[in-house]
Amino acid sequence: MIFRKVAIIGVGLIGGSIGEAIKRRGLADTVVGIGRRTSSIKEALMRSAVDEGTLDLRKGVRGADLVIIATPVSLIPKIAKKISGSLDEGCIITDVGSTKSEIVRSLERIVHKKAYFVGSHPLAGSEKRGVKFAQEGLFKGSIVIMTKTNKTKKSALDKLNGFWKSLGVGRIVIKSPEEHDRIVAEISHLPHIAATAIVNTASDRSLEFASSGFKDTTRIAASDPDIWRDICVTNRKQILKALERYERNIVKLKKLIKNGSAAQLRKEFERSKARREKLS
CATH class of the missing domain: 3.40.50.720 (NAD(P)-binding Rossmann-like Domain)
Structure with missing residues (x-):
């Protein structure tokens, strides 16, 4: 006790x-x-x-x-x-x-x-x-x-x-409270915002075909909206910093796809694969 x-x-x-x-x-x-x-x-x-x-x-x-x-x-x-x-x-x-x-x-x-x-x-x-x-x-x-x-x-x-x-x-x-907020903005809050954007980007016609990959990626988008509204408001400084880094990566990938840069695209996917596998 x-x-x-x-x-x-x-x-x-x-x-x-x-x-x-x-x-x-x-x-x-x-x-x-x-x-x-x-x-x-x-x-x-x-x-x-x-x-x-x-x-x-x-x-x-x-x-x-x-x-x-x-x-x-x-x-x-x-x-x-x-x-x-x-x-x-x-x-x-x-x-x-x-x-x-x-x-x-x-x-x-x-x-x-x-x-x-x-x-x-x-x-x-x-x-x-x-x-x-x-x-x-x-x-x-x-x-x-x-x-x-x-x-x-x-x-x-x-x-x-x-x-x-x-x-x-x-x-x-x-x-420290500030370091905590920086960490969770990147590993918790940003993924939720990304999942929300993915779900809201897909058309209704496409969503009817959503299978395990889409569902696994966007599971957290089904979380309580009030809780996530409050999180975004109270940690907006760190979330915005994380979003800026995320946007830069999206812009980079978009450019590589637009230019048909197959070798560089593969490097990006290899890098993310290696980093993700370390979490297993």
């Missing part, structure tokens, strides 16, 4: 998976799920993702020594502001948001002085949404990026590091 009480705000895919993993591994005496809809809480209880459930934010976090905010990124600062006065002394608060610079700046300013904020981003999940898709083993072998600033409490960082390892995470990396 690492914590007495863990409060999870947002018991969807990620929050529900965290709850199931905590309970399966006995990492807390009590796991409380906090949501906006009674139906979500009932489903989380039915799946044993949480021990208790409530719609009351302040009531839910009282007595918790770990609070995890697993909501869309636009809601995280608002939620932190509402609960800051109800956090116990020594409580660790973290989030699982896909962007960090704005969130870390806001929460380090908002969170009560007696509590400690450390940003987290588990690089796990799917295009699905809701606790019904939660998986106890979702984080097994995954990567978690944790953020560190000059305001980060080392003891809180270390304890949270141990928590993620206990969930089966394979690799934990500590980065």
